Amino acid sequence: MQSNNTTPELDKPSQASTGPGRLRAGKRPEWERAEESKEDRNASIDLLRFISILLVVLIHINVFEHSMQTYSSAIPGVLHNFVKSCRIPVPLFFIIAGYFFGRKLSMGMPPAQMLKRAFRRLLPIFIGWNVLYFLIPGDWIRLSLQYDVVRPVYWHLLDMIEAVRDDPFMPIYRGIRVHLWFLPALLSGFTIMAGFIVLKKEKYLIPFSFALYIFSLLGNSYKGLPFSLDAPYLTKYGPFTSTLFVSLGWWMAWRRRFTRRQGMHLVIFGTICMAVETHLLCRYYGTSAHGDYLLGVVPFSLGALVLALSCPGIGQNTFFQRWGAAFTLGIFVTHVMIMDNLAFLHRYIKPVLWDLFFPVTVYLLAVGITMLLKKSSKTSWLVA
Numbered sequence: 001m002q003s004n005n006t007t008p009e010l011d012k013p014s015q016a017s018t019g020p021g022r023l024r025a026g027k028r029p030e031w032e033r034a035e036e037s038k039e040d041r042n043a044s045i046d047l048l049r050f051i052s053i054l055l056v057v058l059i060h061i062n063v064f065e066h067s068m069q070t071y072s073s074a075i076p077g078v079l080h081n082f083v084k085s086c087r088i089p090v091p092l093f094f095i096i097a098g099y100f101f102g103r104k105l106s107m108g109m110p111p112a113q114m115l116k117r118a119f120r121r122l123l124p125i126f127i128g129w130n131v132l133y134f135l136i137p138g139d140w141i142r143l144s145l146q147y148d149v150v151r152p153v154y155w156h157l158l159d160m161i162e163a164v165r166d167d168p169f170m171p172i173y174r175g176i177r178v179h180l181w182f183l184p185a186l187l188s189g190f191t192i193m194a195g196f197i198v199l200k201k202e203k204y205l206i207p208f209s210f211a212l213y214i215f216s217l218l219g220n221s222y223k224g225l226p227f228s229l230d231a232p233y234l235t236k237y238g239p240f241t242s243t244l245f246v247s248l249g250w251w252m253a254w255r256r257r258f259t260r261r262q263g264m265h266l267v268i269f270g271t272i273c274m275a276v277e278t279h280l281l282c283r284y285y286g287t288s289a290h291g292d293y294l295l296g297v298v299p300f301s302l303g304a305l306v307l308a309l310s311c312p313g314i315g316q317n318t319f320f321q322r323w324g325a326a327f328t329l330g331i332f333v334t335h336v337m338i339m340d341n342l343a344f345l346h347r348y349i350k351p352v353l354w355d356l357f358f359p360v361t362v363y364l365l366a367v368g369i370t371m372l373l374k375k376s377s378k379t380s381w382l383v384a
Contacts, residue, residue: 041325044308045096047315050324052089053331057363059083060179061339066351076355085278087293090182091245091301093328097186098193098249099305106253111194118190121384126175126183128382129333133176134160138340173237179336181237189242193250206251209243213298216240221292224285236292248302258310266303270296323367330370330383331363338365 063083067076104114135153137143143152164171174181189209196205218228219235229235273296281287308314315321339362346354373379 041321042308042312043316043318043321044312044314045099045305046321046324048092048096048304048308048324049328050315050320052092053324053328054363055083055086055089056179056332057335057339057366058359059086059089060336061359061362063359064355066346067355070351076352085274088297088300088304091241091293091297092304093182094186094189094242094245095249095252095301095305098189098246099253100249101190101193101246102250102253105197105250111197115190115194119187122183122187124381125329125333125384126180126187129180130171130176133180133337134171136337138337139344141341142344173233177336179332182332185236185238185242186246188239189246192239192243193247205247206244209247212240213244217293217295221287221294222281224281224287241293244298245301248298249305252302252305252309258306260307260310263303263305263307263310266299266306268303270298270300270303272296273299326374327367327370327383330373331366333383334369335362335366338362338369 062080064076064080068080101114101118105111135157137152137156140149140152140156143155160176163176170176173184175183192209193205196202196208215229216235218225219231219240222228235241274294275296277294277296315324342358342362346358349357370383373383
């Protein structure tokens, strides 16, 4: 296929484009044939998912926090701060999702159909877990042991109703629990990207999404800067963070040549940028080292995807690949409910044991719940 101004330049010719109009008459779209094939997965991308969701669990648990507060050794504090500074998992999820979105488009699937599929899959998950987190108290087990099963639910519902009354749009752009923001952000990123493609304005997509990302930084991680934004809401939500990473993933789907060296250079450059940004923001502007995303996350995420694409066999035929492929989304939506309900047990366990075993327990329980939900057609849509 010859390159034109409506698609990124390809390194190899292809019969497909972003729409069905250029397919040969009578020939089935490539994306339909690809869906029916048993083509091997990219094990490295599944491994990347596995590592990313593990980091999400560790960050949300505040791993090593209890040991840091209890023991005089500096090691727990170093480990705690290191994990809390690894704000890369969600951008990696975004860029991987954008890559697979772009792959289907490069095979000829129409953007509107791909967007419809994404909404059909992710929107019910977002709504379903919003309802569950609205109904189920975060510390239901502890309060049920202290009082009874019903009263904690009643108190929780009162709190949730008050929270929604104070911010009526919160369940839409963020979710009842804050980690659910990933799902509407991903869908809004897909929507913007599909809009640019349908309008044949792809060349403006990445500059536009980069501007959104700068807006996100100025209202969030860079809020201490003299020229930062005083936004009435946290600017990482919605399309402001997601669109850039989704667009970069889409752009990568149209490339055909990757080298390990390119990926390593991008990862190293991104890591150095994040370290320098964190140091400068903390030292001169009083920003927390545990903030959200930085500019360095962009080259790091891009480099991680390049490495996965240039070395597709890492983790092949291991449980890392199987779990990364099958359970990542289920772990993402369930782990906060598990974490909240078991958090009270830290009072009865030594901090060092708690910090070692609690993350593993939450992770394995999330995997188990995901497996159970997947077994029934009535519940599999919650973790599909």
